[in-house]
Amino acid sequence: MLKLPPQATQVGLAVDVAAFTIHEGVLRSLLTLRGRVPHAQTWALPGGFVLVGEELHEAALRELRDETSIELEPRHLEQFFTFGAIGRDPRGRIVSVAHLAVLPHGTVPVMAGASTLHADWFPAHQPPPLAFDHALILGRAIKRLQLRLEYANLALDFLPETFTLPELQNVHEAILNRSLDKRNFRKRLLAQGILTPSGERRSGVGRPAQLYRRARSVRTGLL
Amino acid sequence: MLKLPPQATQVGLAVDVAAFTIHEGVLRSLLTLRGRVPHAQTWALPGGFVLVGEELHEAALRELRDETSIELEPRHLEQFFTFGAIGRDPRGRIVSVAHLAVLPHGTVPVMAGASTLHADWFPAHQPPPLAFDHALILGRAIKRLQLRLEYANLALDFLPETFTLPELQNVHEAILNRSLDKRNFRKRLLAQGILTPSGERRSGVGRPAQLYRRARSVRTGLL
DNA sequence: GAGTGAAGGTGTCATGCATACACTTATCCA
DNA sequence: TGGATAAGTGTATGCATGACACCTTCACTC
Numbered sequence: 001m002l003k004l005p006p007q008a009t010q011v012g013l014a015v016d017v018a019a020f021t022i023h024e025g026v027l028r029s030l031l032t033l034r035g036r037v038p039h040a041q042t043w044a045l046p047g048g049f050v051l052v053g054e055e056l057h058e059a060a061l062r063e064l065r066d067e068t069s070i071e072l073e074p075r076h077l078e079q080f081f082t083f084g085a086i087g088r089d090p091r092g093r094i095v096s097v098a099h100l101a102v103l104p105h106g107t108v109p110v111m112a113g114a115s116t117l118h119a120d121w122f123p124a125h126q127p128p129p130l131a132f133d134h135a136l137i138l139g140r141a142i143k144r145l146q147l148r149l150e151y152a153n154l155a156l157d158f159l160p161e162t163f164t165l166p167e168l169q170n171v172h173e174a175i176l177n178r179s180l181d182k183r184n185f186r187k188r189l190l191a192q193g194i195l196t197p198s199g200e201r202r203s204g205v206g207r208p209a210q211l212y213r214r215a216r217s218v219r220t221g222l223l
Numbered sequence: 224m225l226k227l228p229p230q231a232t233q234v235g236l237a238v239d240v241a242a243f244t245i246h247e248g249v250l251r252s253l254l255t256l257r258g259r260v261p262h263a264q265t266w267a268l269p270g271g272f273v274l275v276g277e278e279l280h281e282a283a284l285r286e287l288r289d290e291t292s293i294e295l296e297p298r299h300l301e302q303f304f305t306f307g308a309i310g311r312d313p314r315g316r317i318v319s320v321a322h323l324a325v326l327p328h329g330t331v332p333v334m335a336g337a338s339t340l341h342a343d344w345f346p347a348h349q350p351p352p353l354a355f356d357h358a359l360i361l362g363r364a365i366k367r368l369q370l371r372l373e374y375a376n377l378a379l380d381f382l383p384e385t386f387t388l389p390e391l392q393n394v395h396e397a398i399l400n401r402s403l404d405k406r407n408f409r410k411r412l413l414a415q416g417i418l419t420p421s422g423e424r425r426s427g428v429g430r431p432a433q434l435y436r437r438a439r440s441v442r443t444g445l446l
Numbered sequence: 447g448a449g450t451g452a453a454g455g456t457g458t459c460a461t462g463c464a465t466a467c468a469c470t471t472a473t474c475c476a
Numbered sequence: 477t478g479g480a481t482a483a484g485t486g487t488a489t490g491c492a493t494g495a496c497a498c499c500t501t502c503a504c505t506c
Contacts, residue, residue, distance in 0.1 A: 008272035011236045013307070013318060049231035052316075056307045082305040082320050084236070084279045093275075095236060095318070097305050166454070183456070184494060191492085206453025207501040389483070406485070407465065414463090429482030430472040 011084075012094040015060040016047030016134065017077075018141035019070070019101035020124060020175075022158045027145075027174040028121035029138060030103070030110065031128070032067050035117045038090050039131035045138065046119070047096065060099045068119040069111040075221030076102045076157060080144045081137075088133045098137045100144055102222060105160040125177050142175075148222065149175055153194055156214050157221065162198050164209035165189065194218045234307075235317040238283040239270030239357065240300075241364030242293070242324035243347060243398075245381045250368075250397040252347035252361060253326070255290050255339040261313050262354035268361065269342070270319065283322045291342040292334040298444030299325045299380060303367045304360075311356045321360050323367055325445060328383040348400050365398075371445065372398055376417055379437050380444065385421050387432035388412065417441045 019030040031043040046067045050059040057077055064070050077099050084095040110119040122128060124142055127135065148154045155171040169185050189195060196215045201208040214220065242253040254266040269290045273282040280300055287293050300322050307318040333342040345351060347365055350358065371377045378394040392408050412418060419438045424431040437443065 009236050009275050009277070010233045011273075013232050013234045013236075013316075050234075050307075052232050053309065054232070055309060056305070056318075079305065082279070082302065084273075084320065086276065086278060093236075095320075097307065097318075164454085181494070181496085182454085183496085186455080187457095188493080203502075204453080205503075206451080207455075209454055387483085404465075404467085405483085406467085409484080410486095411464080426473070427482080428474070429480080430474095430484075432483055 009093055012089075012092065013050045014047055014094055014096040015050060015056060015063060015099060016045045016083075016096050016137055017060050017064050017099045017101050018045055018138055019064065019068075019072070019103055020141075020145060020158075021103040021105075021107065021121065022171050022174045023121060025170050025174055027124040027142075027177070029124035029127060029141075030068060030070070031120060031122050031130070032112070032116040033118040033120075034131055035115055041117075042131040043122070043128050044131035045098075045134045046116075048115075056097050057099070060097075060101075064101065067113040067116050069113065070103065070107055072101055072103070072107075073221070076104065078222035081140055083133055083137060085133070096137075098141065100141050100222065102145075102154065102157045104157055145175055153214070153218055153220065154222070156194075156218070162200070162211045162213050164202055164211055165195075166209060168212075232316055235312075235315065236273045237270055237317055237319040238273060238279060238286060238322060239268045239306075239319050239360055240283050240287050240322045240324050241268055241361055242287065242291075242295070242326055243364075243368060243381075244326040244328075244330065244344065245394050245397045246344060248393050248397055250347040250365075250400070251344040252350060252364075253291060253293070253324075253333065254343060254345050254350070254353070255335070256341040256343075257354055258338055258340045264340075265354040266345070266351050267354035268321075268357045269339075271338075279320050280322070283320075283324075287324065290336040290339045292336065293326065293330055295324055295326070295330075296444070299327065301445035304363055306356055306360060308356070319360075321364065323364050323371075323445065325368075325377065325380045327380050368398055376437070376441055376443065377445070379417075379441070385423070385434045385436050387425055387434055388418075389432060391435075 021028055030046060032046050034040050034042050034044050046064050048063045050056060056079065057074060060077055061072055061074065064072055079097055080100045082095060082097045112118050127138055149172065155168055158171045159167060165186055168189065169180060173179055194215050195212040198211040198213050200211045202211055244251055253269060255269050257263050257265050257267050269287050271286045273279060279302065280297060283300055284295055284297065287295055302320055303323045305318060305320045335341050350361055372395065378391055381394045382390060388409055391412065392403060396402055417438050418435040421434040421436050423434045425434055
């Protein structure tokens, strides 16, 4: 057991995960419908208590797995803020270390876990009412995501291995929640030298698009 | 008491403060010499346990006050990362919410508090050996400080109400740990429109310098 | 096989911002 | 009055950004 000064706070330590993906062109956030009090029947970010002997990021990955059956690679996870206000949880002093997660393409299907009734994706910019202070957490997560977009190659993490430039632009637009100029976007991204044409093209409706993949040297993930 | 799932971790909740000032042209970090085990006789960041019913930022301000007799305004404090690795504290699972603090001009004198033997300023880029994982915390704090410099008017918080442009440049150089071009610096800062000449000048050795103050509308502090 | 619909792809100009770079001016003091 | 010291000043260049409109390629259908 811990030997601490008598007036020191013993707190419950939790993690929450704001996990994002892009689906049908809109930024979506992963939410679970709580099955237990407090806030039963309310949507919330995946999360829960850190177990004894468990690192913070491990707890975040485990909760994501248990509550939504999503297996995330550690490099797509980043701690971004700790919420510890006194009244934030009716059960007592619970501090939550909030994490940002980026879900690469293909991780969309989710299932509910033991303690949750459902898990599903919601438009991140217009979420339903959320439990605890999770609306605040989600808002901050989106801001952080937008910041990261600027100086990381974050958008690539949302896409499969090969992708077209319009698809990449859609990712940026979904995260920033505004539209971008096609020509300027292409100019900027191609100038960064992080994309290499794969030579292939993708056909659909309209003119086929050139496929790209990330260049050799491009670091990926949130860290 | 907390009613939590049985396997949930009860942890000690602490705060640490990486507090910076500029003195003699170098960025300095505030350290305390620990009087108690663990790590007695070792320098460490000011910090300690959060008390029952105390908010995180209040705890940070209190520890700073108790250990170094420095009274800091809340807006000069910003939470920046939470350190919770399992082995970081030999007493058990202790999670520390680290804060960044900017000490405005004139706050330099410090005294030791009850649980500390000394408190003093050390060059932030070359600190002495530190207790716990505080070297890691300090390093991350400096990086955050440098990031903030870019898009906040953070440097003004290190200076008194009126100051000269060379003084402001010194603050930037101390934080970035490199020298800057005088003409470009002046151009950039004056173009931002955040400075207004006070009309006065300051004499010393060499040509007297124009004194400036922050413009009316300039938001200050870390938030 | 010609026409239409749908999406991909392309170039230029203006503006602002960062960078590199060297000499003059004001004051103090011996 | 001359020397030491620090403040102050301007220009040219390259680069990134933002605004803006038309052409190309393919699939499908008639």
